[in-house]
Amino acid sequence: MVMQTINKIISANEKINDVLMNQSGLLDVVVYENASYDLNLLQAGQSLKVKVSLLGQNACCTLRTVYLSGTDADNKIEFEVIHAVEQTNSKQEIKGVAAGFGKADFYGVIRMPHGSQKCEGSQSHKALLLSDNACIKCTPELEIYADDVKCAHGSSIGTLDETYLFYLMSRGIDETTARQMLIKAFLLSDMPQAFETEIDKWMEANE
Amino acid sequence: MKNLLEIKNLNACVGEKQILKDFSFEIEPGKVYAIMGPNGSGKSTLSNVIAGNPVYSVTSGKMLFKGKDLSKMTPDVRANEGIFLGFQYPIEIPGISYAQFLKQALTSKMKYLGQKPLDAVAYIKRLKVRAQALGVTDEMLKRPVNVGFSGGEKKRMETLQMAFLEPDFCILDEMDSGLDVDALKIVADGVNLMREENRSFLLITHYERLLDLIEPDVIYIMVDGHIVEKGDKSLARKLEENGYADYK
Ligand SMILES: Nc1ncnc2c1ncn2[C@@H]1O[C@H](COP(=O)(O)OP(=O)(O)OP(=O)(O)O)[C@@H](O)[C@H]1O
Ligand SMILES: [Mg+2]
Numbered sequence: 153m154v155m156q157t158i159n160k161i162i163s164a165n166e167k168i169n170d171v172l173m174n175q176s177g178l179l180d181v182v183v184y185e186n187a188s189y190d191l192n193l194l195q196a197g198q199s200l201k202v203k204v205s206l207l208g209q210n211a212c213c214t215l216r217t218v219y220l221s222g223t224d225a226d227n228k229i230e231f232e233v234i235h236a237v238e239q240t241n242s243k244q245e246i247k248g249v250a251a252g253f254g255k256a257d258f259y260g261v262i263r264m265p266h267g268s269q270k271c272e273g274s275q276s277h278k279a280l281l282l283s284d285n286a287c288i289k290c291t292p293e294l295e296i297y298a299d300d301v302k303c304a305h306g307s308s309i310g311t312l313d314e315t316y317l318f319y320l321m322s323r324g325i326d327e328t329t330a331r332q333m334l335i336k337a338f339l340l341s342d343m344p345q346a347f348e349t350e351i352d353k354w355m356e357a358n359e
Numbered sequence: 360m361k362n363l364l365e366i367k368n369l370n371a372c373v374g375e376k377q378i379l380k381d382f383s384f385e386i387e388p389g390k391v392y393a394i395m396g397p398n399g400s401g402k403s404t405l406s407n408v409i410a411g412n413p414v415y416s417v418t419s420g421k422m423l424f425k426g427k428d429l430s431k432m433t434p435d436v437r438a439n440e441g442i443f444l445g446f447q448y449p450i451e452i453p454g455i456s457y458a459q460f461l462k463q464a465l466t467s468k469m470k471y472l473g474q475k476p477l478d479a480v481a482y483i484k485r486l487k488v489r490a491q492a493l494g495v496t497d498e499m500l501k502r503p504v505n506v507g508f509s510g511g512e513k514k515r516m517e518t519l520q521m522a523f524l525e526p527d528f529c530i531l532d533e534m535d536s537g538l539d540v541d542a543l544k545i546v547a548d549g550v551n552l553m554r555e556e557n558r559s560f561l562l563i564t565h566y567e568r569l570l571d572l573i574e575p576d577v578i579y580i581m582v583d584g585h586i587v588e589k590g591d592k593s594l595a596r597k598l599e600e601n602g603y604a605d606y607k
Contacts, residue, residue, distance in 0.1 A: 314413070316452050319504075322410050323464040323520060324438035324471065333463065337454025337503075 162187040164208060171346055175200050184208040192344045193217040196354055197225030203232045206240035214243045218339050218347055221254030221286065222358040231260040235271040235301075244275040247339050250286035251358040261293040262305070268298045275305040280312060280338060282331075282359070332359055362423070363388045363528055363559050364409070369420030371408045378404045380584035382420070386528065389556040393570055394563050395595065396581035397603045402563045403447050405581070406530045410444040411437050424528070438464075439471035441527030445517035445534050447563070452504040457516065460504050461486060461523055468524060489522040493549055494542070510537030518546045522553060529553070530561045535569040547572035567595040582606045 156177040162168050162184060169190040172179075176198040183189050185208025193202075195217065204213045219227045233242040242262065250256050262273040279288045292305040312334055320330035332355050339351055364386040371379040378401045386392060394402050408415050409422065411434035422429040424440060432440065452460075465485075466476050477485065490500060493515055505513050514534050521529050531550070535543055550560065550573050562573060570578075570592060578595055580588040580603075587606050588594065 315450055318412055318414075318434060319446075319450050319452065320460070320464075321434040322412075322438055322444055323460070323524065324435050324467045325463055326435045326467060327433065329463065329467065330435075333455055333459075334452075337452070341454045 160189070162189045162211075171344060173347075173350060174198055177201075178203065181205070181213070182207055183211040183213055186210045187212075189213040191215045191217075192346070194220070194347045194350055195227050195229060196220040196350070197222065197227060199228040201230040201232070203234075204242065205234045205236055206242065207236050209237055209239045210241075211237075212241035212243075215245070216343055217244075217246045217248075218343055218351070219246070219248035219256055219258075220351070220354045220358070221248065221250040221256040221288075222354070223252035223254055226255040226257070228257045229259070231258075231275075232263070233261070233273060234263045234265075235268040235273060236265070238267060238269040238271060238298075240268070240271050242271075242273045244277075245342060246275075246277040246279075247343060248277075248279040248288065249282055249335060249339065250279070250288050251282040253283075253285045254358075255287045255289075257289045257291075259291045259293070260305075261295060262303055264294075264296045264298050264301050264303065266297045269300045271298065272302045274303070277305075277307040278338075279307075279309045280335065281309065282312065282335070328359065335359065361388075361426070362386060363425065365421075365423045366409075367421050369408070369422060370418045371404065371415050371420075372418060373404070373415050377418075378415070378584055379408065382585045384579060384586050384589075386559050386561065388527075388559055389554075390576040391554065391560045391562065391573060393575040393578045393595070394561060394581050395565065395578060395598055400581045401584045402581055403532055406444050406532050406561070406563065409437075409530065410434055410442060435467065436471075438524075438526070439468050443521050443524060443526035443529045445514075445521055445529070445531040447532040447536070449505050449513045449517055451506045451508075453506050455504050457500045457502060457504055458486075461500075461520065464520070464524060486523060489519055492545075492552075493519050493522065494545055495519050511539060511542050514538055515542060515546060518549055522549055525553075527557060528559050528561070530563070532563045533565070534562070535564055535566060543569070544572065567599045570595050580606060 158179050160181040164184045166187045171192045173194045179202045181189055181204045183206050221227045231244055248256050260275050264271050277290045288309050290307045294303050316334055317330055362385045367383050369379050369382040396402055469476050514537050578590055579586045
């Protein structure tokens with residue numbers, strides 16, 4: 153596989169909203185003052201690193217990601233957000249599922265070096281294991297050297313809720329359809345609806 | 360007349376704990392039944408076992424619905440065969456709207472029955488008429504299933520699901536709990552409208568009040584996992600006065 157690097161520069165006051173699917177390699181983004189970068193990413197079996205450097209005051213970024221791992225389609229995702237100056241904001245929202253023998257490895261780091269006062273950073277990772285053989289690893293890291301900052305992260309990895317499944321089935325919906333409805337509801341809440349078709353296709357093949 | 364549902368010597372557990380103990384009863388088509396019984400006697404367990412909740416395991420006994428063995432059917436098949444359980448505690452499902460959920464449920468049922476799915480107009484009409492009768496607004500239908508609904512609203516939505524899916528056997532587990540007097544009247548009217556010769560109801564309740572609004576043909580009293588008495592409406596009165604002391 154060719155590993156490519158994409159560089160993006162978000163100039164002062166610019167607002168960029170990207171929708172990207174199935175990327176591999178490195179996405180290297182720099183964001184200048186008062187600019188914002190919103191990434192909406194869907195990954196279904198690639199290895200990608202996203203690095204965002206917030207270089208100007210009031211720069212911000214939101215990294216929204218859905219990953220779908222299946223047998224022979226593992227995902228490796230690495231996020232690195234650097235709050236290089238004070239008063240910058242970052243948000244990472246990651247949702248994923250792994251089915252069959254699929255694996256996912258998510259690593260996310262928020263760096264707040266000396267001088268990055270009044271910065272805010274957050275990372276949330278939520279994932280579902282859809283089979284006994286699937287495997288998901290989440291490694292959050294906070295590297296903070298400034299004292300007046302806010303930084304939060306949370307990760308949960310679970311399985312499909314059996315009580316939800318029974319409720320849907322008790323109304324006549326077969327198990328496969330019920331599972332698909334629940335997976336989709338999980339992945340798409342707070343995520344771009346643009347991913348719906350891709351998720352449908354993936355479920356047809358993997359669920 | 361042939362029974363709609365027949366349960367014989369049913370034993371069921373959750374984990375190691377046995378809850379239904381040699382439970383037997385019969386449901387004839389076109390009749391309204393009530394089950395009353397002390398807290399923890401197994402009423403909700405019974406309804407979940409009939410609906411096929413995998414949390415409960417049946418260890419022995421038989422359940423026949425329209426003459427077919429229920430134990431071999433998954434919950435969706437039981438529903439499509441005509442069983443409906445209005446839950447005592449309906450759960451919240453984020454991310455799935457009521458409209459989407461109801462549409463899928465009806466589509467699944469029609470597919471199971473080998474019928475053509477309703478077109479968009481017919482579907483909306485079927486839903487709107489029933490929603491209006493039960494005081495369910497469009498806004499409620501757009502919201503995710505039960506999320507943030509009040510206790511009474513959840514019960515109303517369970518009743519809407521029943522009216523929408525038109526099952527043959529409707530179990531309503533404490534549908535009167537949480538409903539205000541007006542809502543109770545509305546929901547009871549909804550049930551009464553659905554009464555017909557091939558449809559039966561099983562009302563689980565603690566209060567005579569509900570049975571004044573929906574007149575049952577038969578009342579069963581359940582204590583410690585099985586039926587201890589069968590009678591007519593006057594049983595409810597007796598219970599209201601004496602409690603369950605006579606049965607313990
Ligand atoms: N999922 C479960 N896990 C553990 N115990 C359970 C479960 N479901 C039921 N039980 C137990 O089984 C017994 C019967 O419960 P059930 O809910 O069927 O009673 P009920 O007759 O519906 O009571 P109520 O009138 O309070 O609704 C109770 O002791 C209850 O604690
Ligand atoms: Mg109960």
